Amino acid sequence: xxxxxxxxxxYGHIHALKGISMEIKKGEVVSLIGSNGAxxxxxxxxxxxxxxxxxxxxxxxxxxxxxxxxxxxxxLGISLSPEGREVFPALTVQENLRLGAYxxxxxxxxxxxxxxxxxxxxxxKERIKQTAGTLSGGEQQMLAIGRALMSEPxxxxxxxxxxxxxxxxxxxxxxxxxxxNKQGTTILLIEQNANMAxxxxxxxxxxxxxxxxxxxxxxxLANDPRVKKAYLGIG
Amino acid sequence: MSGILTRNCVATVxxxxxxxxxxxxxxxxxxxVGYSLVFGIxxxxxxxxxxxxxxxxxxxxxxxxxxxxxxPAIILSIVLTGILGVLxxxxxxxxxxxxxxxxxxxxxxxxxxSNIIQxxxxxxxxxERKSFPAFFDFGMIKxxxxxxxxxxxxxxxxxxxxxxxxxxxxxxxxxxxxxxxTEQNSKAASLMGINTNFVISATFFLGGASAAIAGVLIxxxxxxxxxxxxxxxxxxxxxxxxxxxxxxLYGSVVGGLVVGxxxxxxxxxxxxxxxxxxxxxxxxxxLIIRPTGLFGKKDIKKV
Numbered sequence: 001x002x003x004x005x006x007x008x009x010x011y012g013h014i015h016a017l018k019g020i021s022m023e024i025k026k027g028e029v030v031s032l033i034g035s036n037g038a039x040x041x042x043x044x045x046x047x048x049x050x051x052x053x054x055x056x057x058x059x060x061x062x063x064x065x066x067x068x069x070x071x072x073x074x075x076l077g078i079s080l081s082p083e084g085r086e087v088f089p090a091l092t093v094q095e096n097l098r099l100g101a102y103x104x105x106x107x108x109x110x111x112x113x114x115x116x117x118x119x120x121x122x123x124x125k126e127r128i129k130q131t132a133g134t135l136s137g138g139e140q141q142m143l144a145i146g147r148a149l150m151s152e153p154x155x156x157x158x159x160x161x162x163x164x165x166x167x168x169x170x171x172x173x174x175x176x177x178x179x180x181n182k183q184g185t186t187i188l189l190i191e192q193n194a195n196m197a198x199x200x201x202x203x204x205x206x207x208x209x210x211x212x213x214x215x216x217x218x219x220x221l222a223n224d225p226r227v228k229k230a231y232l233g234i235g
Numbered sequence: 236m237s238g239i240l241t242r243n244c245v246a247t248v249x250x251x252x253x254x255x256x257x258x259x260x261x262x263x264x265x266x267x268v269g270y271s272l273v274f275g276i277x278x279x280x281x282x283x284x285x286x287x288x289x290x291x292x293x294x295x296x297x298x299x300x301x302x303x304x305x306x307p308a309i310i311l312s313i314v315l316t317g318i319l320g321v322l323x324x325x326x327x328x329x330x331x332x333x334x335x336x337x338x339x340x341x342x343x344x345x346x347x348x349s350n351i352i353q354x355x356x357x358x359x360x361x362x363e364r365k366s367f368p369a370f371f372d373f374g375m376i377k378x379x380x381x382x383x384x385x386x387x388x389x390x391x392x393x394x395x396x397x398x399x400x401x402x403x404x405x406x407x408x409x410x411x412x413x414x415x416x417t418e419q420n421s422k423a424a425s426l427m428g429i430n431t432n433f434v435i436s437a438t439f440f441l442g443g444a445s446a447a448i449a450g451v452l453i454x455x456x457x458x459x460x461x462x463x464x465x466x467x468x469x470x471x472x473x474x475x476x477x478x479x480x481x482x483x484l485y486g487s488v489v490g491g492l493v494v495g496x497x498x499x500x501x502x503x504x505x506x507x508x509x510x511x512x513x514x515x516x517x518x519x520x521x522l523i524i525r526p527t528g529l530f531g532k533k534d535i536k537k538v
Contacts, residue, residue: 048426049425050422050425050426069425069430070425070426071425071427071428071429071430071431074426074427074428075428079426080426082422082423082426086420086422086423086426087423088415088416088419088420088423088424089419090415090419091412091415091416091419095412095415098412099412099413099416099424099427099429100427102409102413102427102428102429103427103428147427148426151427151428
């Protein structure tokens with residue numbers, strides 16, 4: 001479904017992605033793990049069109065999307081829930097979600113999207129008229145994920161969805177990731193919480209300073225001594 | 236006897252000048268909205284806006300001169316001035332944004348654009364003061380002992396309708412929602428599938444079109460146009476926008492009215508040499524007490 005080959009991205013003089021290649025198949029949950037500054041967010045940014053890439057390419061469903069504008073990439077069916085939530089603080093929950101479905105022209109489809117998101121996050125339904133800035137961190141995270149789902153993406157990318165949340169909310173978010181995937185959405189996940197990420201993923205890539213150092217089945221990676229040592233805090 | 240008469244006269248003047256100021260103030264509000272809209276979305280003070288206003292008056296005059304008729308001339312002026320706003324952004328400001336240049340560069344660029352437009356107006360229309368038709372003069376309208384010029388009534392009502400219309404666009408339409416989203420977080424807006432450059436163009440178009448309507452109204456009121464006409468009016472409208480709280484639409488309306496009414500009273504009671512300074516004195520006083528303006532919100536920093 002999504003194929004990245006030999007992608008290079010720079011921020012000024014910093015070589016953030018050093019020719020990475022990866023692939024995501026339809027229906028999978030794939031996670032990217034790695035420490036701060038390893039290039040996880042740069043990878044998602046490059047796919048979503050937020051960051052310009054110098055060389056290499058990104059193809060989505062056999063279409064070259066390298067360096068396309070973000071708003072055109074959304075139309076093709078890729079949606080990103082960015083790091084730090086980035087909800088629109090002065091807009092209501094409903095307006096935030098409405099914006100998630102900005103590319104949808106069909107009124108019926110849009111109301112189906114609303115129903116789906118409110119089913120997944122009943123809490124948001126209670127806060128429908130509240131501005132996003134007044135929500136708690138967990139609720140804002142739900143809103144960010146819900147908003148990304150409103151466009152009914154083929155591929156949903158989540159950047160640190162559990163960051164800064166209480167443990168019970170972290171569990172809830174990961175359960176949601178599994179159920180969103182079961183409804184047919186392919187997911188690319190970035191997490192500091194590698195343990196949780198690997199437990200819901202089919203496969204994973206480990207990023208180290210702009211390079212992919214390991215890849216494989218999520219269960220195997222979770223048992224790999226190097227991963228255990230570096231990212232799971234065991235051993 | 237004479238004391239009562241004088242008092243009546245004074246009351247009449249006060250009321251008449253109030254109408255005068257309200258009409259002028261509403262037109263200022265229309266220009267102020269242009270500053271406010273662009274500031275909201277780009278955090279940029281668009282100093283070319285006064286020249287854009289002057290451009291609109293000249294274009295309307297040009298088409299009236301070519302016998303297009305009044306209404307078509309106004310419509311053409313609105314559309315072309317809106318397009319001028321878009322062109323300013325596309326040619327000068329968008330390239331700067333693309334290169335992530337410092338905000339100061341855009342600010343200086345708008346001042347440069349202002350000079351370019353003003354000079355082009357001088358080249359094509361020469362520097363003379365040209366008389367402008369009194370479009371909206373249908374004689375005087377009497378409210379009791381107070382007589383109001385119909386031009387003032389038209390100015391007030393047309394501006395009010397347009398401001399309501401703009402508010403509806405921003406609060407009720409999909410474009411307006413996209414504008415508000417881009418204003419708060421343009422990166423997140425682009426992730427929603429919003430073409431933020433299009434939204435910015437639309438904002439400049441709306442700002443230019445509003446300035447054009449104000450340009451036609453105010454020129455029809457003073458019946459005079461010249462290339463430098465946008466300078467003082469532009470500054471006053473900017474003062475109105477800041478006074479009301481820049482970025483807040485109804486703030487611009489209140490700011491415009493305060494500027495218009497105070498100008499009108501200053502001209503009557505303190506002599507016309509004070510008319511231009513009073514707006515700024517009020518602005519300074521308000522900013523000392525409320526640095527964000529009357530209705531200004533604390534800047535919503537990206538969370």
